[in-house]
Amino acid sequence: MNSHQDTPSFGIALSALVPRLRRFGRLLTGHAQDADDLVQLALERAWQHQSRWETGTRLDSWTFRIMQNAWIDEVRTRQRQAQVLVADDGEGVADDKVAASPVDAIAVRQAVAQLSEDHRAAVALVLVEGLSYKEAAEALGIPMGTLTSRLARAREQLQALLAPEEKRPCAT
Amino acid sequence: MRDLNDQDTIDDAALTSWVDGELDASAAARVQAHVDAHPGAAQRVAQLRELNRQLRASFAPELADQVPPSLAATARGEHLQAPSTTTTGRVIPWRARQPAWPRWGGLAAGLLLAVWGGPLLWSGWHTEPDLLTQADGRVMAQGALGRGLERNLAGDGGQDQVRVLLSFKDRTGQYCRTFSAPAGAGLACRDAGRWQVAVLAARPPTEERGLRLAGGDLPATVLDAVERRISGLALDADQERAARDAGWAR
Numbered sequence: 095m096n097s098h099q100d101t102p103s104f105g106i107a108l109s110a111l112v113p114r115l116r117r118f119g120r121l122l123t124g125h126a127q128d129a130d131d132l133v134q135l136a137l138e139r140a141w142q143h144q145s146r147w148e149t150g151t152r153l154d155s156w157t158f159r160i161m162q163n164a165w166i167d168e169v170r171t172r173q174r175q176a177q178v179l180v181a182d183d184g185e186g187v188a189d190d191k192v193a194a195s196p197v198d199a200i201a202v203r204q205a206v207a208q209l210s211e212d213h214r215a216a217v218a219l220v221l222v223e224g225l226s227y228k229e230a231a232e233a234l235g236i237p238m239g240t241l242t243s244r245l246a247r248a249r250e251q252l253q254a255l256l257a258p259e260e261k262r263p264c265a266t
Numbered sequence: 267m268r269d270l271n272d273q274d275t276i277d278d279a280a281l282t283s284w285v286d287g288e289l290d291a292s293a294a295a296r297v298q299a300h301v302d303a304h305p306g307a308a309q310r311v312a313q314l315r316e317l318n319r320q321l322r323a324s325f326a327p328e329l330a331d332q333v334p335p336s337l338a339a340t341a342r343g344e345h346l347q348a349p350s351t352t353t354t355g356r357v358i359p360w361r362a363r364q365p366a367w368p369r370w371g372g373l374a375a376g377l378l379l380a381v382w383g384g385p386l387l388w389s390g391w392h393t394e395p396d397l398l399t400q401a402d403g404r405v406m407a408q409g410a411l412g413r414g415l416e417r418n419l420a421g422d423g424g425q426d427q428v429r430v431l432l433s434f435k436d437r438t439g440q441y442c443r444t445f446s447a448p449a450g451a452g453l454a455c456r457d458a459g460r461w462q463v464a465v466l467a468a469r470p471p472t473e474e475r476g477l478r479l480a481g482g483d484l485p486a487t488v489l490d491a492v493e494r495r496i497s498g499l500a501l502d503a504d505q506e507r508a509a510r511d512a513g514w515a516r
Binding site: 104105106108109111112113114116117120121126130133134137138141198199200201202203204206207217220221222226227242245246249252253256 | 287321328
């Protein structure tokens with residue numbers, strides 16, 4: 095278990111992960127500053143438990159799991175989401191098929207924000223961060239069947255929210 | 267283990283696993299054959315791939331955000347203290363993490379300053395004071411930025427000018443618009459006849475670093491601000507034109 099990972103390379107590897115950790119944190123918490131708080135805590139814990147990380151295994155999965163646990167254990171108990179990203183119910187998406195235009199990106203992010211926290215975490219790890227089902231299940235501490243079931247339900251919901259036929263103009 | 271021997275019984279879960287790259291080579295080959303033979307399955311696969319693509323693309327801007335120095339230091343193992351027993355709700359306010367901006371730093375309450383990837387480059391906005399003015403502790407658009415926000419429709423404006431990217435109504439009914447200028451991007455909302463700048467993100471000198479985002483993209487900080495404010499969807503072209511022609515009246 096203990097890999098005697100050398101500290102400089104652990105720090106370098108951890109540093110390279112920070113942008114992804116922040117993105118995962120934003121997806122998890124729905125708030126940029128909450129996300130950074132969570133990343134800060136996760137980084138501290140990663141260093142604290144450095145010896146538990148096995149060299150050769152994925153540091154990203156390991157750190158995502160620390161973040162997930164930190165979110166469950168501590169942050170959520172003290173601080174309800176100050177602001178969920180989306181309050182508007184039933185909004186569709188704007189123009190489809192345009193790669194990452196601001197309008198599209200906002201619609202997708204709004205749709206993701208409407209997912210339950212569990213579903214959002216599954217989407218974040220597999221579909222945004224690119225972890226395998228197995229890695230994501232381990233990071234979230236759930237059986238793989240649970241993960242795939244959450245992913246399937248999340249996809250259904252996202253597709254319903256983003257379906258072009260639901261597109262409608264903004265009420266003015 | 268999923269039985270993928272019968273191509274005709276391949277279900278949605280198998281298609282999804284295939285799209286996600288979760289199948290071994292032989293199972294993937296069977297799904298591929300099924301998809302090739304069934305237009306409905308092919309359509310479903312295209313739908314799944316499009317959703318995956320949208321998700322990746324929509325959250326890509328986050329990776330270009332500059333990492334706050336405090337997080338970078340912690341990641342490197344510097345300044346580590348005893349593990350936190352209590353975390354803070356808002357531990358690291360953005361402004362506390364950024365160096366003072368010579369002209370505007372500390373002046374504009376409520377203005378979120380952010381850096382759009384790369385090194386800090388407040389000079390981008392700092393060297394364009396004609397675009398911004400400060401009044402009553404708020405930053406207001408003026409000059410070309412003020413005119414652009416007031417008159418331009420999304421997409422108007424040349425490369426070296428102010429471009430408006432997105433217009434929407436916020437939850438109070440104010441019109442808000444995101445914009446891009448040579449110095450960076452931001453969000454402004456119309457209040458009492460003027461455009462108050464709510465978010466400014468400086469554009470880093472990244473063309474040579476290969477980090478510059480596509481022209482239509484907005485930094486994550488601005489997208490976040492839009493998400494927090496937007497009511498409904500962004501205005502389409504007709505709605506935007508009508509709003510402009512009506513003087514952005516609520």
